[in-house]
Amino acid sequence: MAYDKxxxxxxxxxxxxxxxxxxxxxxxxxxLKATKxxxxxxNLFRDWRYNSDNTPKSDFVLNNPVYGxxxxxxxxxxxxxxxxxxxxxxxxxxxxRCVVSSFFADIFKNNCLNIGVLPVQVSPEFLEKIFSAVxxxxxxxxxxxxxxxxxxxxxxxxxxxxxISPYKKDNLSNGFDDIDYLQNIKGEIxxxxxxxxx
Amino acid sequence: xxxxxxxxxxxxHVVRKIEGGPDVLFIDRHLIHEVTSxxxxxxxxxxGIKVLYPERTFATAxxxxxxxxxxxxxxxxxxxxxxxxxxxxANNYGIRHWGLGHQKNGIVHVIGxxxxxxxPGATIVCGDSHTSTHGAxxxxxxxxxxxxxxxxxxxxxxxQPKPKKMRxxxxxxxxxxxxxxxxxxxxxxxxxxxxxxxxxxxxxxxVFEKMSMEGRMTVCNLSIEMGARGGMIAPDQTTFExxxxxxxxxxxxxxxKAMAYWxxxxxxxxxxxxxxxxxxxxxxxxxxxxxxxxxxxxGISNHIPxxxxxxxxxxxxxxSLGYMGFHExxxxxxxxxxxxxxxxxxNGRIEDFRAFTSLVKGKKKAEDVTVWLVPGSHIVEEQxxxxxxxxxxxxxxxxxxxxxxxACLAMNxxxxxxxxxxVSTSNRNFEGRQGPGARTMLASPxxxxxxxxxxxxxxxxxxx
Numbered sequence: 078m079a080y081d082k083x084x085x086x087x088x089x090x091x092x093x094x095x096x097x098x099x100x101x102x103x104x105x106x107x108x109l110k111a112t113k114x115x116x117x118x119x120n121l122f123r124d125w126r127y128n129s130d131n132t133p134k135s136d137f138v139l140n141n142p143v144y145g146x147x148x149x150x151x152x153x154x155x156x157x158x159x160x161x162x163x164x165x166x167x168x169x170x171x172x173x174r175c176v177v178s179s180f181f182a183d184i185f186k187n188n189c190l191n192i193g194v195l196p197v198q199v200s201p202e203f204l205e206k207i208f209s210a211v212x213x214x215x216x217x218x219x220x221x222x223x224x225x226x227x228x229x230x231x232x233x234x235x236x237x238x239x240x241i242s243p244y245k246k247d248n249l250s251n252g253f254d255d256i257d258y259l260q261n262i263k264g265e266i267x268x269x270x271x272x273x274x275x
Numbered sequence: 276x277x278x279x280x281x282x283x284x285x286x287x288h289v290v291r292k293i294e295g296g297p298d299v300l301f302i303d304r305h306l307i308h309e310v311t312s313x314x315x316x317x318x319x320x321x322x323g324i325k326v327l328y329p330e331r332t333f334a335t336a337x338x339x340x341x342x343x344x345x346x347x348x349x350x351x352x353x354x355x356x357x358x359x360x361x362x363x364x365a366n367n368y369g370i371r372h373w374g375l376g377h378q379k380n381g382i383v384h385v386i387g388x389x390x391x392x393x394x395p396g397a398t399i400v401c402g403d404s405h406t407s408t409h410g411a412x413x414x415x416x417x418x419x420x421x422x423x424x425x426x427x428x429x430x431x432x433x434x435q436p437k438p439k440k441m442r443x444x445x446x447x448x449x450x451x452x453x454x455x456x457x458x459x460x461x462x463x464x465x466x467x468x469x470x471x472x473x474x475x476x477x478x479x480x481x482v483f484e485k486m487s488m489e490g491r492m493t494v495c496n497l498s499i500e501m502g503a504r505g506g507m508i509a510p511d512q513t514t515f516e517x518x519x520x521x522x523x524x525x526x527x528x529x530x531x532k533a534m535a536y537w538x539x540x541x542x543x544x545x546x547x548x549x550x551x552x553x554x555x556x557x558x559x560x561x562x563x564x565x566x567x568x569x570x571x572x573x574g575i576s577n578h579i580p581x582x583x584x585x586x587x588x589x590x591x592x593x594x595s596l597g598y599m600g601f602h603e604x605x606x607x608x609x610x611x612x613x614x615x616x617x618x619x620x621x622n623g624r625i626e627d628f629r630a631f632t633s634l635v636k637g638k639k640k641a642e643d644v645t646v647w648l649v650p651g652s653h654i655v656e657e658q659x660x661x662x663x664x665x666x667x668x669x670x671x672x673x674x675x676x677x678x679x680x681x682a683c684l685a686m687n688x689x690x691x692x693x694x695x696x697x698v699s700t701s702n703r704n705f706e707g708r709q710g711p712g713a714r715t716m717l718a719s720p721x722x723x724x725x726x727x728x729x730x731x732x733x734x735x736x737x738x739x
Contacts, residue, residue: 096591097468097568101705106684110339110353112313112360124707129693152591154469157502157568158705159684160404161311162420183438183472183504184404188420242436244296254422256322259430262291262299263327266432269290269301270328274536 080193082252086175086221087231089146092211093138098151099158100185104167106159117163118170139171143215150177150207156185165189175221177228179204190245191254197221197228203237206230223250277543279440280509281475284415284540288398290432297434303397305332305427306383307370309339309361310686311402315425316364326428329369333392334361336375337382338403339686342649342676345375354687368428381652381678384408384620388492389654391521395510395537400427405620405702407498410507411491412514413540415475417505438504439473439549442542444480447556452736454630455490456622456700456719458482459497460562460572462554467586468570472502474550477542482556483508488517489626496621497702500569509541561735563607564704564717567595571704575722575734579605598706599714600694607716608734612726614697615646616709618676619683622700623651625658627720632664634724634739640672641730647689648673649681673727685710698726 108120126137133140149168155178156164165188168176174194179201186196199207210217210230218231223246229236241249248254259266278286290299307315312334319326326332339354349355358375365372373379379386384405387393395413400406402424409416423433443462463470476498483491491508498506515534518524525533560574573579579596581603582589596602601610617623617631628650640646648668650656656678659665665675682689683701685708691697693712700723704715716732725733 094590095594096588099568099703099705101684101703101708105707105711106338106686109310109686110351110357112357113317114314124711129711152588154472154502157468158404158499158703160402160406160418160420162314162402162422165420180469180472182469182502184418184420188422191420191422242296244293244434255426255434256318256324256422256429258434259299259426259432260324263430266290266299266301266327266430270431273301273303274533 080252081174083174083193083195083223083249085223086147087218088148089144089216090148090150090177090207090211090219091138091144091146092208093149093151094208096152097154097157100156100161100164101158103156103164104161109161109163114166116170117167118172121167121171147172147174148177148219148221149173149175150204150211153178153180153201155181157182160184162188162192165192165194169194177204177207190249193249193252195221195223195249197239199228199237199239203235206235277546279542279546279548280413280477280507280540281415281440282546284396284398284413285437297436299432300398300435301432302400302427303331304392304399306387306399306401306406307332307334307424308383308401308403309336309357311421312364312424313357313360314421315428318425319428324429326368326370328431331431332370332428333387334365334370334372335380335383335386336361338680338684340375340679341687342679342681342689345677349375378653381654382620382623382680384496385623385651385655388412388488389521389652391518391524394518394524395514396540400433404499405496407503407505408492408496408620410495410498410505411488412518413507413510413537415505415507418499438475440477441471441474441503441550442477442479442548444551444553445478445482445556446480446553447482448485449482449556449559452561452721452739453559454719454721455486455493457559457562458556459494460564460569460717461559463497463501463570464562464572465554466501466552466570468500468568469502471498474503476503476506478506478508484511487626488513489624492624493621497569500702510537561719561722563722563732565599565601565607567598567704567706569702569704569717571595572717573607575607575732577607579603579607607732610732611696612644612698612731613695614691615644615723615727616649616682616697616699616701617720617723618647618649618651618681619701620651620680621702622720623649623655625655627700628655628659628664630720631724632667634721634735635671635673635728636667638671638728641728644727644730646673646727647676647682649676650678652678682709684708685713691715698723698732
C-alpha cells in the first residue's frame with residue numbers, strides 16, 4: 078500500500094516513558110475485526126486512553142493537549158508481542174510518522190518500515206534527554222533526518238545517528254514497498270521454486 | 276564452513292541476497308487466518324495480482340470464532356464479516372480453507388503440525404507471532420505482518436535480514452510436576468521479555484531431546500515472548516515418528532528421500548552461535564507469572580521480587596504490579612483465582628488436556644471458579660472424547676468448549692471481566708489481553724488444574 082515519502086521530519090513529540098509497550102496496548106485485539114485498513118487511529122492505546130464508558134482518561138498523554146506532533150517517543154522494547162500490523166497502522170492513522178525508542182521489538186519494527194513509519198533507535202542516554210527536554214518544554218522540536226540518518230534535539234543541537242538498511246531507506250524515501258521489488262523478480266522466484274524438494 | 280541448523284534451513288531458501296538489504300527468502304508453507312489476511316487480499320486486488328502458489332497457503336478460522344454453538348450463525352456482525360471475507364478470499368484465489376465447523380478447523384498452529392503441513396527443513400510463516408511453534412520440527416517458522424502476508428501471497432517470498440543466532444541448552448532432566456511450559460516460562464524469566472530480540476533460537480540439550488513433540492511445540496511457541504523471531508529444535512526420531520503418515524507429509528519413495536535430507540538437519544559440532552545460554556533442567560520448578568509480561572515469572576513457591584531485584588525501570592514495574600493488584604514480596608501461593616483458561620496454540624493440545632485431567636481426576640471443580648477448557652482443534656476435541664478424558668472431566672464438574680483461540684486474546688466473547696484473576700495456559704499476560712482490566716497469571720496445564728480444583732494458586736506438586 079502506498080504511503081507518504083519520508084525525508085526530513087521536524088516536529089514536536091509525544092512522550093510515553095513506559096517500557097515494554099506491547100501491541101495489545103497499542104491496539105487491543107477486540108479492535109482487529111475490520112476487513113479494511115481504516116480508522117485504527119481512533120483506537121490507538123484504547124485502554125490507556127479511554128475509560129470503560131469511553132470518556133477520555135485525563136492523565137494519559139494523548140489526552141493532554143500540551144503534547145502533540147508526528148513523533149511518538151516510547152520506552153525500551155517498544156512494540157513487543159503480537160505481529161498485528163494493525164498496531165503500526167494505528168500509529169500511522171493517528172498521525173505519527175516516526176517512533177523513537179532505545180529498543181524495538183522485531184516484528185513491530187518491520188511492520189512500521191513496511192507501511193512508512195520510521196522507527197528510530199537511539200541510545201538509552203539520548204532517549205532520556207529527549208524525555209527530559211519534552212517534559213520540560215512540550216514545544217521542543219525534534220528533527221528526524223532520513224537522508225543523513227540523524228535525529229536532533231533542535232533546542233540544544235544534540236544529535237545522534239541511527240541505523241537503517243540502505244534498501245529500506247531507499248524504500249521509505251521513495252514510498253516504495255517490497256511487493257514492487259518482488260514482482261520484478263518473479264521469474265527468478267519461479268525458477269528457484271522449481272528446484273525445491275517441497 | 277560449519278553451519279547451525281538455522282543456517283542450513285535459511286541458506287537453502289535464499290532466492291537472492293540484496294546488497295545492503297534483506298534476503299529474499301522463499302516460503303514453503305503459508306498459514307492464514309481471518310484477522311491478519313483481509314487487508315492483504317485487498318492489497319492484491321488493488322494491484323491486480325494473483326496468488327502465485329495457492330497450494331502453498333492454508334486458511335483456517337480461529338482468532339475470532341465462538342467456542343460454543345459453532346453450528347449457529349456467528350452473532351457478532353464484524354466477526355461474521357471477517358470469517359466470510361476469509362472464505363471468499365480463499366475461494367476466489369483457490370486456497371484450501373478449513374472454516375468454522377470443518378472437521379480440520381482449529382488454531383492455526385495446532386492444525387499445521389496435526390495435518391503434516393509442518394515439516395522439518397521448511398520455511399513457514401503466518402500473520403501471527405506464535406508461528407514460532409512450528410520450529411519444534413526443525414523448520415524456520417516465524418510471525419509476519421499483513422504487508423508481508425500480501426508479499427507471500429503475491430510472490431511466495433518475504434524480505435528479511437538474517438537474524439543473529441542463539442542457542443539455549445537445558446541439561447539434565449525435569450522434576451515431577453514440571454512441564455515444557457515451565458521450562459519456557461523459566462527461560463523467559465531469565466532472559467526477560469526482550470532478551471532474545473534480534474535472534475533466532477535453537478533449543479538443545481537433554482531436556483529437549485527427551486521432550487515430546489507437543490512439549491517442543493509449547494517451548495518453540497513461546498520463543499517470541501522473549502523477543503526471538505523464532506525458535507527451533509533439530510528433528511530426530513521423535514519428530515519423524517510424529518509426522519509419519521499425516522495427510523500432507525510425503526509418502527513412499529518421497530518419504531525416504533525426505534528422511535535422508537531431514538537427518539542432515541543438525542547444527543555442526545563446531546558451528547558458532549552469537550550468544551549461548553545453559554540452564555540446569557533440575558533447577559526448574561512449576562512457574563507462574565505475577566506481572567504484565569511473560570518475563571515476569573517465578574517458581575510457584577517463590578515470592579514476588581522487589582523492584583530493586585528487577586532489570587528495568589521502577590515506574591514500569593510498579594505500574595505492572597499495580598495493574599495486577601499485587602505487592603513486592605508477596606507469595607503467589609494462595610492467591611484467589613476467579614477464572615481458569617486451558618487452551619491456545621501454547622497449551623491446547625491433547626497432552627495438555629491429559630495433564631489437566633490427570634490432576635483433576637477424582638476431585639471436584641472449585642465452586643467459585645469459572646473454567647474454560649478450549650481444545651486447539653476439532654481433532655484434539657475428538658481425541659479428548661475418544662480417550663475418555665471428557666468423562667473424567669464431566670465427573671469432576673467441568674465442561675468442554677469448541678476449538679478456537681478463545682480467551683487467549685479475547686477477540687470473541689470469552690473475556691475475563693475487569694479486575695478478575697485468571698490462571699491461563701496461554702502465552703500473554705499483557706494488560707487487558709484476556710479482556711479489558713483482566714488480570715492474567717500464565718502457567719502450565721497442571722498449575723491451571725490445581726487452581727481449578729482449589730480456587731487459589733496452588734503448587735500442583737502437592738496434589739499429584
